[in-house]
Structure formats: C-alpha cells, structure tokens
Amino acid sequence: MANEIIIGIGGAAGDGNASAGNILAQASARQGISVYAYNSYQSLIRGGHSYLRIRLSEKKITNHGDQVSALITLNQDSMNRHLQELVSGGFCIYNSDKLKPGTAAAGVQMCAFPFYELAGNDALPIMQNTVSIGILTRMIGMDFSYLQSVFEHTFAKKPQLVASNLKAARAGYDYAEKNFKPIPNPLKKTSDKLAFVTGNELLAMGAANAGCKVYCAYPMSPASGVLHWMGSHGKELGICVRQVEDEIGVINMTIGAAQMGTRAMCATSGGGFALMTEAIGMASIMEIPIVAINVMRGGPSTGLPTKQEQGDLNQAIGASPGDFPRVILAPTSIPDCYRTVAESFNLAEKYQVPVILLSDLLMSEGTETVGVDWLDWEPKIDRGEMIFEYNGGPTNYYRYKDTPSGVSPRAIPGTPEHLYVSATDEHDEDGVTISDVYTDPIIRKKMVDKRSRKMTALLKELPVPKIEGPADADTTLVTYGSTWGVVNEAVEQLNKEGIKVNHLSIKYLVPFQEKEVIELLKNKKKIIVVEMNKSGQFARHLRAEAGITAHGHVRKYDGEPFEPKHVVAGVKEVLKGKELVESQSVEAGWRTPHPPGPGVLSTSSTH
Amino acid sequence: MPTAVAAPRDAKVFKAEVPPDWCPGCGDYGVLTVLQRACGELGILNHELMVVSGIGCSSNLPGFFKSYGMHSLHGRSLPVATGAKIANHEMTVIACGGDGDGYGIGQGHFIHSMRRNINLTYIVMDNEIYGLTTGQTSPTSETGMKTKSTPNGNPEGQLNPIALALAAGCGFVARGFSGDINHLKSLYTQAIQYPGFALIDVFSPCVTFNKQNTFGWFKERVYKLEEKSHDVTNWNAAMDRSKEWGAQIPIGVFYKNPSPKPSLDAADPALQGQALGRQTKLGLTKEQRHKLIEEYV
Numbered sequence: 001m002a003n004e005i006i007i008g009i010g011g012a013a014g015d016g017n018a019s020a021g022n023i024l025a026q027a028s029a030r031q032g033i034s035v036y037a038y039n040s041y042q043s044l045i046r047g048g049h050s051y052l053r054i055r056l057s058e059k060k061i062t063n064h065g066d067q068v069s070a071l072i073t074l075n076q077d078s079m080n081r082h083l084q085e086l087v088s089g090g091f092c093i094y095n096s097d098k099l100k101p102g103t104a105a106a107g108v109q110m111c112a113f114p115f116y117e118l119a120g121n122d123a124l125p126i127m128q129n130t131v132s133i134g135i136l137t138r139m140i141g142m143d144f145s146y147l148q149s150v151f152e153h154t155f156a157k158k159p160q161l162v163a164s165n166l167k168a169a170r171a172g173y174d175y176a177e178k179n180f181k182p183i184p185n186p187l188k189k190t191s192d193k194l195a196f197v198t199g200n201e202l203l204a205m206g207a208a209n210a211g212c213k214v215y216c217a218y219p220m221s222p223a224s225g226v227l228h229w230m231g232s233h234g235k236e237l238g239i240c241v242r243q244v245e246d247e248i249g250v251i252n253m254t255i256g257a258a259q260m261g262t263r264a265m266c267a268t269s270g271g272g273f274a275l276m277t278e279a280i281g282m283a284s285i286m287e288i289p290i291v292a293i294n295v296m297r298g299g300p301s302t303g304l305p306t307k308q309e310q311g312d313l314n315q316a317i318g319a320s321p322g323d324f325p326r327v328i329l330a331p332t333s334i335p336d337c338y339r340t341v342a343e344s345f346n347l348a349e350k351y352q353v354p355v356i357l358l359s360d361l362l363m364s365e366g367t368e369t370v371g372v373d374w375l376d377w378e379p380k381i382d383r384g385e386m387i388f389e390y391n392g393g394p395t396n397y398y399r400y401k402d403t404p405s406g407v408s409p410r411a412i413p414g415t416p417e418h419l420y421v422s423a424t425d426e427h428d429e430d431g432v433t434i435s436d437v438y439t440d441p442i443i444r445k446k447m448v449d450k451r452s453r454k455m456t457a458l459l460k461e462l463p464v465p466k467i468e469g470p471a472d473a474d475t476t477l478v479t480y481g482s483t484w485g486v487v488n489e490a491v492e493q494l495n496k497e498g499i500k501v502n503h504l505s506i507k508y509l510v511p512f513q514e515k516e517v518i519e520l521l522k523n524k525k526k527i528i529v530v531e532m533n534k535s536g537q538f539a540r541h542l543r544a545e546a547g548i549t550a551h552g553h554v555r556k557y558d559g560e561p562f563e564p565k566h567v568v569a570g571v572k573e574v575l576k577g578k579e580l581v582e583s584q585s586v587e588a589g590w591r592t593p594h595p596p597g598p599g600v601l602s603t604s605s606t607h
Numbered sequence: 608m609p610t611a612v613a614a615p616r617d618a619k620v621f622k623a624e625v626p627p628d629w630c631p632g633c634g635d636y637g638v639l640t641v642l643q644r645a646c647g648e649l650g651i652l653n654h655e656l657m658v659v660s661g662i663g664c665s666s667n668l669p670g671f672f673k674s675y676g677m678h679s680l681h682g683r684s685l686p687v688a689t690g691a692k693i694a695n696h697e698m699t700v701i702a703c704g705g706d707g708d709g710y711g712i713g714q715g716h717f718i719h720s721m722r723r724n725i726n727l728t729y730i731v732m733d734n735e736i737y738g739l740t741t742g743q744t745s746p747t748s749e750t751g752m753k754t755k756s757t758p759n760g761n762p763e764g765q766l767n768p769i770a771l772a773l774a775a776g777c778g779f780v781a782r783g784f785s786g787d788i789n790h791l792k793s794l795y796t797q798a799i800q801y802p803g804f805a806l807i808d809v810f811s812p813c814v815t816f817n818k819q820n821t822f823g824w825f826k827e828r829v830y831k832l833e834e835k836s837h838d839v840t841n842w843n844a845a846m847d848r849s850k851e852w853g854a855q856i857p858i859g860v861f862y863k864n865p866s867p868k869p870s871l872d873a874a875d876p877a878l879q880g881q882a883l884g885r886q887t888k889l890g891l892t893k894e895q896r897h898k899l900i901e902e903y904v
Contacts (some may be wrong), residue, residue: 003718030904183886196904205899211889213877214694237895240877245719249686252679252716256659256690259677261884282680284718375900381889388887412884414695415673416654421669421676424662433670435676437628 002059003185004138008068008085010078011129015048017074020129022050022367024136025196027146029369030054031176031192031540036237037367038064040560040590043221043305049077049592056140058187062333062485064366066565067309069183070139072132073099081589083108090321091180097126103171104123111135111180118171134172135283136547144173148523162366165601195370199334199363202370203293206341210379212291214257214264216242218272221305222361223295226267249271251279253293258290259284259422261386261412263345267293270312271302273319280354281320286422287400287408287451289348289355289384291341296360298559306557308361310481310532313541316356317510323448325455328510330358332484334368340507347461350384351407351454358509360532362481362561368550385409393600398429406453444580454478459511464489467520469502471496473524477571480506483562487530492510501528501571521548528552528574530567534582551581560585612649618643618875620653634811634822635665637785638732640674642701642786645795657700659688661708664739665732665811669705685710685720688727696872699799701804703730703791707737710746710766713813721777721804723893726870728798731768734809735820742816752819769849771860772806773842779805780845782857784829785812787824790858797860803870810858825856832859840865878898 007024011017018039025035029413034057039389041050048280055065071092073079076099083092088107091344096112104110113419119127137147147169155161176182197205204226209217215234219228227243234241240257244250252264257264270277273294296312298304316328323517327347331340338361373461386395387409399420401408401498408429411418425435426444434443467476469491484505506513521527529539529550539550552574556562562583570581621643629635646656656674660666662681669676677700679687688702690801709717709731720727736754737743743756746766772780779801783791791809800803810825837859838844846860872878891899 193898194904196698197903203904208899209891209896213883213889214690216690235898237891238877238880238883240875240883242689242693244686245715248683249716249719252683252686252688255679255691256677256687256692257694257884258690259687260657260691260694260882262694262886263889264694278680280684286677309811366868372904376893378893378896378897379890383889388885413657413691414698414882414885416652418674419653419675421678423670423678424680425678432625433667436667546904 002057002447003187004055004057004059004061004065005183005187006065006068006072007054007070007136008082009052009072009074010082011050012047012077013041013044013050015074016126016129016458016505017050017052017072020072020133021054023147023150024133025054025367026150026342027142028187029139029194029196030146031150032143032192032194033058033187034060034194035196035367035369036061036064038362038578039365039559040192041306042262051078051082051517051589056187058190060397062368063564064561066388066563070136072129072136074129074132074588077098077537080534085587088337091139093133093139094133097289098128101240102409109181111139111176113172113175118175119168121515122145123168127164130168131172133269135180136168137169137174139180139182141182156376164421164506165598194369195372197334197369199226199359200295200367201229201487202334202363203267203359203364204229204233204340206326206338207291207345208233208239209377210345211381212239212264212265212345214240214242214254214395215260216244216253216266216267218250219358220269222297222364223269223272223293225364226293235296239552247275248279251276251290254292254512255279255283255286255288255389258288259286259413260370261388263349265291265293267496269295269297270299270315273312273315277319278321278324280356281324282322282424282458283354284324284326284451285426287352287410288422289352291344291348291355291357293359295364296358304559306361306411307425308532308561309557309559310360310538311551312358313509313537316358317541319424325353325452325512327355327357327458329355329508330481331363332481332505332507333364335370335374336364337363338375339377339379346380346382347458351458352384352410358481373525385478387411387415387418390418391606399431400447400450402429402450406450455511459513462508462513465504465506465520467502467504470500471502473500473502474523474524475501475528475575476524477501477503478521478542479503479528481508483530484531486562486564487567489536489564490571493564493568494571499572499575509541514546517546518548521546524553526575528554528571530554530562530570532556549574552578554581554583556583558584608807611801615650616647618647619645621673623671624671627671628667629664629781630815632814633664633670634734634785634813635732637788637791637807638665638730638811639668641788641791642672642730642795645792645799649796651699651797655698657688657691657698657701659684659700661692661704661713663705663708665703666708667723677900682708682711683716684708685713685727685729689723689725692725692727692872693875693878695882696878697882700752701730701799703732705738706731706733706735706747707745710768714746718775719770721775721806724776724778724803724868724870726803726809726872728795728805731808732766733808734813734817736813738813738815738816749819750786767849768806768808770846773849775860777806778803778867779860780862781805781807781860783807783809784825784858785809785828786826787858792832794860801863802873803867805865828854828856829858830855832857832861835843835902839863861896
C-alpha cells in the first residue's frame with residue numbers, strides 16, 4: 001500500500017474546519033501529493049456537526065479511504081465522536097484551553113496545545129484551527145513553507161490575515177516540534193502539477209470550456225456550486241447566468257436559449273429535476289439540445305439535502321410523459337465531470353436531444369487533486385448540422401425533415417428564409433402540428449420513428465465500456481457513476497487478499513450499450529452490482545436493458561458514501577452466499593441523536 | 608431590435624400557410640390580425656421575430672403567424688421567451704397565450720418576468736374561461752360565474768392582472784379589446800417599442816364556452832383611457848384605474864414608465880456584443896483556460 005495519511009477534522013458548522021482543511025489540502029497538492037477530501041455535513045449554517053476527511057497519498061487516490069490516522073477536533077462533540085476511530089500510531093490535535101481529552105486507544109498520541117499561550121490572549125477563538133494546522137504540518141513532516149505559500153495565495157488581498165495566520169500556524173508548528181512525536185514516514189513530494197477542485201467546479205468549468213453560453217439555475221444543494229462558479233465567472237467569459245424563480249422556469253429558459261443557437265445548460269438536484277421533467281420531453285419532441293444536470297442527493301422529496309445517494313436513475317429514465325429519445329450518462333469521478341460535460345454538449349447538439357447528466361453529492365462537493373494536464377484540454381466541439389446563413393434562392397426548408405439518420409439540419413432562428421415553428425404538439429416535417437385538426441397516424445409514426453432513429457447512430461458513437469482489474473476474474477462488480485473510484489480500490493484490495501474480482505463501470509445509461517455489456521459479462525460466474533440506493537435501481541436497469549440478472553448486490557443508502565472497506569466486506573459476504581448486502585457506516589462519529597420533540601417518549605433516538 | 612424608421616411592410620407577409628382553427632367568431636382572430644398589422648407597420652422582418660406561446664386555444668397563434676415560433680408547454684411561454692431573448696437579444700420576441708396559461712399555471716413566471724424586466728411583449732388573450740379543455744373556470748373568471756367545474760358558481764375571487772402587473776414592477780401595462788382592432792394595434796406597436804417587459808391583456812371573448820363575458824358584454828362596458836385625462840406616467844393613477852370593473856371597464860395604456868431602467872438583456876454584461884446564439888466560435892482560449900486552472904493550483 002502506498003504511503004498515505006487520512007486526516008479527520010471535526011467541528012460545528014462555523015468552526016472553520018473546511019477552510020482549515022482546504023489550506024492543508026492545497027499545501028499538499030502543491031507538493032504533487034494526491035488529495036481527496038469529503039466533507040460530511042448537515043443542512044444548517046451554524047452548529048451541528050461537520051466532519052471533513054482529507055486523504056493524502058503518494059499515489060493517485062479516488063476516494064476518501066477507510067481509516068483515519070490523524071484527527072483535529074475543534075469542539076468537544078468532535079472529540080467525543082471521533083477519538084475512538086484512531087488506532088495505534090494515530091494522533092489527535094486539540095485545544096486544551098477548551099476541550100477535555102477523551103480516552104484514546106493504546107498508542108494514540110494526544111497532542112494537546114494551550115491555545116491562548118500560543119496565539120496570544122486576544123486571539124480570536126477561530127484561530128485554533130490555524131494553530132492546529134500548524135501542528136499537523138509538523139506532525140506529518142511537511143515543510144512549513146508550503147503552508148506559508150497557501151496562506152499568501154488564499155489571503156492575497158488581506159495581508160494582515162496572512163501575517164496573523166502565519167503567526168498562529170508557526171506557533172503551532174514550533175510547539176509540535178518541541179512536544180510531539182511526528183509520524184515516521186512523511187509523504188514524499190512528486191513532480192505532478194495538480195489542481196485541487198470540486199466536481200461542481202469542474203462541471204461548470206468544463207461547460208465553459210465546451211462553449212456553454214447560457215446557464216440557468218435555481219439554488220439547490222448540492223448543485224449550487226455550479227451556479228456559484230458560473231456567477232463568479234460569467235462576466236469575464238461572456239456567459240449569461242440567470243437565477244430563475246423555480247426549476248420549471250430554469251429548464252424552459254435553458255430550452256429557449258438553446259433553440260436560438262447557444263450551448264445552454266442547467267443543473268439542480270433530484271427535487272428540482274422533478275420539476276423540470278415535463279420540459280425534458282419538450283426538448284426531445286422539439287429536438288432542442290440541452291444539457292440538464294441532476295446532482296443526486298438522498299431522497300425522496302427533501303430527503304437528505306447534504307448526503308449521498310444514487311436514487312434518481314429511475315427518475316431520469318422516467319422523466320416526462322411519453323416515449324422519446326434522451327441521453328442519460330454519469331461521470332465516474334470528479335475529474336471525469338470536466339470532460340463529460342463537453343461530451344454531453346456534443347451528443348446533445350449532434351443528435352438534437354436532451355442530455356441528462358447524473359452527478360451526485362460525493363462528486364459535486366467532494367474535492368480532489370486533478371492533473372493540470374487533464375484540465376488544460378481543448379475539447380473537440382461538434383455541433384452537428386446547423387444553419388446560420390441564407391445563401392439565396394429557394395430553400396424548401398423543413399426543420400424536421402425526415403432524413404436517413406433522423407437528424408434534421410437545424411436552422412438557428414434569425415436566419416432568413418428558414419422560418420419554422422417548433423411545437424410540443426406532434427408535428428410534421430415542416431413543423432405544422434398534426435395534433436388537433438390534422439391528425440394522421442402515418443405522419444405520427446413517421447415522426448416518432450425519425451426522432452428515435454437518431455439514437456442508432458448515437459449509440460454507435462459511444463466509447464465502448466471496459467473491464468478494469470484482472471481480465472480473467474470470473475467475478476465482476478458492476479457499477480455506474482461516482483462509485484467507480486471506491487470500487488476500483490476495493491477490487492485492488494480483494495485481489496491482494498487473493499479474491500479475484502474485476503470491475504465494469506457503465507457510464508452510458510441511456511441509450512444502453514447492450515451488446516457490449518452482454519459480451520463483457522456473458523462468461524462471468526458472479527456478477528455483483530454495487531450501488532447507492534435501497535431498491536437496486538441500477539441492477540434493475542441492467543436486467544431490463546441487457547437481460548442480465550446480478551447474482552449479488554452490495555447497496556448503501558444511509559447517506560454516507562461507500563468506503564473501500566464497505567465494498568470489500570460486502571463482496572466477501574456475497575461470495576459466501578449472501579444475495580443482498582446492505583452496508584452501513586457504523587462508526588459512532590457519524591451519528592447524531594435528535595433531541596426529544598413533542599410527543600417523543602424516548603430520548604435515546606437511534607435512527 | 609426593430610427601429611421605428613424601418614419601412615412598413617404589408618401585414619400579409621406575416622400570414623402563415625396554415626389557416627387558424629379557432630371557432631368562428633373567436634376573439635383570437637382579431638388578436639392575430641392586429642399583431643400581423645402591427646408588425647407590418649413597424650417593418651419587422653419575419654426572420655427577426657420570435658413568437659413564443661404556451662398551450663391553449665390562443666397559444667396556437669404562432670402556427671398561424673409567419674415568423675420563427677415556439678409553441679411550448681402550458682404556462683411556460685415566458686421562461687422560454689426569456690431564454691430566446693437572452694440567446695438572441697437582437698431579435699424581437701413576443702410571448703402570447705391565454706389567461707389560464709399566463710395567470711393560472713404560469714403565474715409565477717408572469718410575476719417574475721415583470722420583476723426581471725426582460726425586453727419582451729406579452730400578449731394575454733383573456734377570455735375568462737378555459738376553452739380548449741371545454742369550459743372550466745379560470746383565474747380571471749368572475750366570482751359566481753357558472754362553468755363546468757363550478758356549476759354552482761365560481762366561489763373564488765377574480766384575479767386582477769393589471770393591478771398585479773403594476774405591483775410586480777411591469778413598466779408597460781395595457782389592456783385591449785379584440786372587438787376594437789385599431790385601438791389594439793396602437794397598444795401592440797407601443798408595447799413592442801417599449802424597451803422592457805410590456806403586458807397587453809386583451810379581452811378576447813370565447814364564443815363557445817363563455818356565455819357571460821361576450822363581445823356584447825364587453826362592448827357595453829369598455830371605455831378608452833386615451834379618451835379620459837389619464838396620465839400614463841402616473842403609477843398611482845394606473846392602480847386606481849386598474850380597480851375599475853363592472854359597468855365601466857377601462858382599456859388602453861394604464862401605465863408606461865417614463866424613465867425605464869435598462870432591461871435585463873440590455874444590462875447583462877454577456878449581451879453587449881454579438882448575440883450569444885449567433886456566435887460560432889465557441890470554447891475558451893488557452894489563456895482563459897490557464898487563468899481558470901490557476902485558481903485551483
């Protein structure tokens with residue numbers, strides 16, 4: 001196993017654990033160390049409990065890992081919750097002016113620091129996280145200069161903050177040097193040039209990179225990061241960014257803008273996507289290319305606004321009344337978000353269909369180091385057949401011309417001599433509606449066939465899915481979306497333990513690469529679907545599309561994402577004969593009993 | 608945007624091949640004819656005009672009007688039209704539909720489009736009834752009105768779209784009557800030329816399902832604000848007039864903001880150059896991309 005450190009930073013919302021963590025993560029990224037960060041938090045602005053896990057590694061990592069080895073507790077609650085997670089060799093950093101230490105396991109170093117002595121009697125309490133980061137820097141053997149450079153970068157416009165933070169961090173660093181024992185094997189620098197970025201930021205930046213010119217949204221966690229990025233960059237990049245009154249307005253505005261020739265996009269989460277669904281059908285029958293992102297979170301209804309789930313596949317497949325072509329795809333990692341958006345725009349425009357991109361909380365708000373080379377990429381922009389100019393003479397233009405491919409050249413409104421009306425009613429090739437007065441089964445069938453025919457060529461264009469891991473394993477884990485990284489790591493661990501398995505991650509959900517998937521899975525003795533929901537939506541999709549019934553299932557739907565250990569344990573149980581394993585994050589640190597409410601008799605809530 | 612100096616064109620150029628399929632005598636015929644005349648008078652070119660509707664009898668209008676058009680979803684003409692306008696701010700965009708479409712299912716978009724002040728003309732063919740679904744009560748149906756869904760009389764209050772528009776910050780608020788087409792045409796031309804969101808609520812009687820608010824009923828009651836000493840720049844006076852209903856019902860321009868702020872599309876920094884939808888060179892330059900990446904390094 002590569003040398004790595006997993007750090008937990010616990011506190012209440014408002015304690016500043018996210019910013020402390022960011023500084024540490026960026027300092028590591030600047031040394032070419034791979035970072036993955038996941039913040040487990042709650043839907044409130046102040047208070048509660050939030051727990052940021054930062055994994056640092058010399059090797060490229062794709063998830064937040066299993067076992068915390070370092071802990072910073074910013075309040076007593078975090079101390080009480082998480083201290084027990086540390087095992088021998090680990091250490092816990094805490095402000096002894098404020099917190100009482102818990103009882104740690106044998107071999108755990110308790111790094112107490114006297115905050116006011118180090119930071120001065122007039123120091124703001126929030127500076128305890130800066131002192132803690134200073135201590136941590138020393139403990140993991142990181143050179144102080146990296147911390148310094150990140151402070152200078154982060155507070156470039158506020159020099160007094162640079163000075164005060166550096167002073168506090170330095171005090172912590174020096175105190176640790178005198179009083180604590182650092183870890184024996186610090187992480188080695190690499191020459192990798194890395195950016196530290198969230199999936200939401202990459203969805204937005206990827207869209208800008210692919211030529212998105214209109215972005216519409218209604219605030220909704222965990223998709224709002226896309227809106228924030230667009231809001232702060234729209235002006236300089238010439239992107240019109242609109243916050244709309246509701247998600248119905250959002251998607252309709254996106255469709256209006258796409259019709260006029262822009263690359264237009266919107267993003268939301270499951271509840272907002274539910275409001276958008278009628279218009280998905282409009283985009284399909286009017287053949288208007290849009291990219292609609294659903295950043296999934298725990299559902300149904302309001303559900304778990306800040307928690308992870310893959311529960312909206314059924315919704316995406318069933319979005320809107322009627323039977324019509326659409327594309328549904330899911331990026332498999334934070335870096336993949338960046339390029340999948342560009343691919344989505346190409347598919348949308350080339351085939352004039354709505355593309356639904358399924359992201360999720362883990363990718364959207366999770367942060368990962370991504371190679372600068374991966375980001376400095378000029379996508380191929382393929383807009384399909386578009387007409388912007390009138391070259392004289394009669395055009396006989398039919399917007400919905402019945403062509404062999406089903407794709408009709410798309411004249412952009414504003415172009416002379418190509419007038420047409422796009423209707424949500426069924427229409428003929430020239431756009432004239434056949435729904436009311438001129439009903440005609442022959443035309444109806446022709447037009448349905450024309451639109452659905454587009455999917456034939458689209459399907460052929462999709463990259464073929466690939467099995468990862470040992471090709472000769474006869475057990476294959478099948479996944480889609482953000483579980484790619486964690487399952488790959490679990491596969492690696494299982495193989496090291498002598499359990500031969502491999503992994504098929506399926507990115508394109510609709511249209512489904514039925515032939516390719518059947519070919520890859522036909523000789524497997526055991527197929528195990530790993531997914532983040534209760535009912536097995538993806539397993540059902542696999543059965544419906546490819547006729548493949550999985551032999552076993554590993555599912556999780558408690559709000560916290562899979563860690564490699566959950567997948568490893570789940571697969572082992574399936575291989576022992578259990579058909580369905582429902583994983584759970586059992587550490588006490590995750591749990592927050594609610595206070596007794598009116599009519600609640602028991603105060604010891606365990607849900 | 609069309610300019611007032613463009614040469615007038617014959618209204619016939621806006622006539623589509625498909626004839627209207629409304630009931631004989633429907634108020635919407637007048638609305639369509641007058642819109643064709645107004646666009647002709649303003650010299651608008653067919654391909655520089657986008658007409659967006661929702662769903663309902665009146666929302667069939669784009670199919671009978673020769674320009675670019677979108678016949679969208681029930682209640683959604685305004686967000687679609689807004690999207691069209693931001694993607695091509697050089698085109699004239701007209702949204703239209705009925706009272707159920709705009710004041711019922713689409714009321715949220717209605718209020719926010721006015722607040723947002725996007726430069727659109729919004730024509731509501733208000734017949735105080737749901738026609739295409741064969742005669743149920745609408746937000747503008749009078750209290751007590753008997754319809755298929757309210758056989759004992761509509762127990763709910765009647766929406767006042769004029770007062771609502773004034774309260775929502777609409778800079779141009781007018782009401783027309785399909786039975787007075789010359790008056791209506793002047794409202795259209797003023798609305799299209801107004802540099803912001805413009806509402807024209809048009810009494811457009813449903814001859815099949817609304818036996819109460821008929822052409823005759825309106826003819827007896829409407830009077831023109833232009834013939835009274837109504838000051839269209841006085842918001843309070845407009846609000847007072849908007850409350851009139853019954854024996855005397857005003858039509859004409861209620862309010863026209865004398866010093867409108869730049870509309871949303873005029874003010875948006877992204878919409879200062881070539882229309883976004885007409886840009887064919889997409890994506891980022893290497894320098895732009897490097898600058899964005901640098902934020903995360």
